[in-house]
Amino acid sequence: MKLKYFIPLIVFIPVVLIQLTVIPFISIQEIVPNLLLIAVVYFSISNGQIFGTVTGASYGLLFDLISGNLLGSNMLSKTIAGFIAGYFSGETRRDKYLYTYSFTLVVFISALVDAMIFSFFSVIDFNTNFLQALFNHALLPSIYTTIVSILVVVVPYKRAFN
Amino acid sequence: MFKLFSNVWNQFKEYLVLISLVIISLSLLTQNNNSQVQKVRALAFGSFAAVTSVFYDVFNITQLKNENVVLRRLNAEMMMQLSMLREQGILNRELKGMLGFKDSSSLPLTPATIVSKSLSITQNTITINAGKTEGLKPGMPVISYRGLVGIIQSCSENFSIARTLKNVDLKLTVKNEKNRLNGILKWDGEKLMIVDVPRTYDFDVGDRIITSEISSIIPVPIPVGIVSKIEDDKTGLLNLIHIKPFEEVLSVENVFILMIVENAEKNNLELNFYNR
Numbered sequence: 375m376k377l378k379y380f381i382p383l384i385v386f387i388p389v390v391l392i393q394l395t396v397i398p399f400i401s402i403q404e405i406v407p408n409l410l411l412i413a414v415v416y417f418s419i420s421n422g423q424i425f426g427t428v429t430g431a432s433y434g435l436l437f438d439l440i441s442g443n444l445l446g447s448n449m450l451s452k453t454i455a456g457f458i459a460g461y462f463s464g465e466t467r468r469d470k471y472l473y474t475y476s477f478t479l480v481v482f483i484s485a486l487v488d489a490m491i492f493s494f495f496s497v498i499d500f501n502t503n504f505l506q507a508l509f510n511h512a513l514l515p516s517i518y519t520t521i522v523s524i525l526v527v528v529v530p531y532k533r534a535f536n
Numbered sequence: 537m538f539k540l541f542s543n544v545w546n547q548f549k550e551y552l553v554l555i556s557l558v559i560i561s562l563s564l565l566t567q568n569n570n571s572q573v574q575k576v577r578a579l580a581f582g583s584f585a586a587v588t589s590v591f592y593d594v595f596n597i598t599q600l601k602n603e604n605v606v607l608r609r610l611n612a613e614m615m616m617q618l619s620m621l622r623e624q625g626i627l628n629r630e631l632k633g634m635l636g637f638k639d640s641s642s643l644p645l646t647p648a649t650i651v652s653k654s655l656s657i658t659q660n661t662i663t664i665n666a667g668k669t670e671g672l673k674p675g676m677p678v679i680s681y682r683g684l685v686g687i688i689q690s691c692s693e694n695f696s697i698a699r700t701l702k703n704v705d706l707k708l709t710v711k712n713e714k715n716r717l718n719g720i721l722k723w724d725g726e727k728l729m730i731v732d733v734p735r736t737y738d739f740d741v742g743d744r745i746i747t748s749e750i751s752s753i754i755p756v757p758i759p760v761g762i763v764s765k766i767e768d769d770k771t772g773l774l775n776l777i778h779i780k781p782f783e784e785v786l787s788v789e790n791v792f793i794l795m796i797v798e799n800a801e802k803n804n805l806e807l808n809f810y811n812r
Contacts, residue, residue, distance in 0.1 A: 390584075395591050427550070431557040438564075441661060444565065512670070
């Protein structure tokens, strides 16, 4: 069994610890960056679409279990986010999307999809403007997540997890 | 046949994996109130919260724990007493001393510390370091010395998860302290507000909002927030009352659990459930 299959699980623990304990200190109006999603995107680009999809599902399920969110909501959103990020994987595209600022673009797209799906299952209220709610709930957290994901590009750790 | 499956798998394996995981996710979404799922969840967050609590303490260096616990307990008790006194004063004026009230100022409080916060725009939850061992049960109110923080959702032996006011799944019956008008408080993902309030109801900016005695979750008056804005709804017949909560989840570190659960029989008669 290759070590690469266990690395996401090992990475999950520190990432979720930071997400639940440190990240609240840097929240802006309850909006927080989604570190788990950044990790899912990273693993999806570096290891392929199926790997990313399964990692997204695992991260989402575990996070739902330990955070008290609606069980299945994060799993669904991160599964699809990991799947979408996987489109930017591949021998020729990996370096381009993993180690350049293109990574932040992939994170933004995936975060937007993740947040929209998560919001859909969280805020089903037909009295509010649904599109506007999705816009507000998805766009702002996605932008914050994208900004934080710049760290992944800037920090010189290349191929540490490959 | 095997070859056919093999070909299909090779051609569409990404989509097959995706569809399988999506189906599992959707089926899990329908199983949230299943007792077995609740047990697994309690075990999972209970185990992880033990790790989180250590980690959280390291970052939370500003708190002087012991002294704060004593002072906050005092503050919380005084807040409850003050709230009760306000209530009694208003009711006394209204009923002109005709009614007697039970002295219920000595409400049982259990101190706890927040060990992690799961923040999202729609589903804010906190994990606290008190659980079944301390006698906590789902439905108990979580308060700070400023006011209501949330409601216990799920308990393990030593930890509990609480839904905060800024959680779309938490809806509470509250009332205007000034004129005793009741309404349903909810978080819509952007604003904390009392919904569907008739325009004839006398709400003003600055009015104090407290929990209502007709609530099936919190039967004692706990400060919730103040009216910050009054907005017309789309129909033009009702108002949306925006509330600024007294306690912000972001800044709170130490809380108390009010060790009361409203009468189950009453709960069954009302529609205000804490579990969706």
